[in-house]
Amino acid sequence: DMKVTQMPRYLIKRMGENVLLECGQDMSHETMYWYRQDPGLGLQLIYISYDVDSNSEGDIPKGYRVSRKKREHFSLILDSAKTNQTSVYFCASRLGGASAETLYFGSGTRLTVL
């Protein structure tokens, strides 16, 4: 069963706190992604991971960092969260880098920063 799992589903943090969003996949996919989705802005790419310890900035990486120490896990870290980082965060994975490959998404983490 191909699955991308995101934890937690909902998270409330205060401004200045550190935030860890976790993502796992059971498909042995090489490539993983973090996106955020905001009303009126659509899905915006934060980071791409090509494999373990091989990551690249997306279009909006400022204020975020990532960690991938195992192929099946990809974490998004917000150091000192800001209110404008309130959003729904989606993790996705795909087999490799071929453009025809499907992205598989998790159900998202809704983060509220107060």
Next chain:
Amino acid sequence: QEKVQQSPESLIVPEGAMSSLNCTFSNSASQSIWWYQQHPGKGPEALISIFSNGNKKEGRLTVYLNRASLHVSLHIRDSQPSDSAVYLCAVSTTNAYKVIFGKGTHLHVLP
């Protein structure tokens, strides 16, 4: 920076009608183009993709790609209330690893 634009923002059709959604992209060298469906509270799910100019049909879905005009469209035949969702156009850029999305079209199919 490559861009993806979708129209209309919202589309309301009666059950049984054809739904037509549009997407334009900024780089003719973009690789595969995908359509994803997203229901409320869920992550996007892939529906259909196309790489070559022309059309591709899968069940009730037909997608048309014209690279010269940087345009791709999705047509849903015999639309059903269960088709009500947000439809996202996604483009694999010249860096095939990088996938960018449009803002989506909200489709409402009325029973």
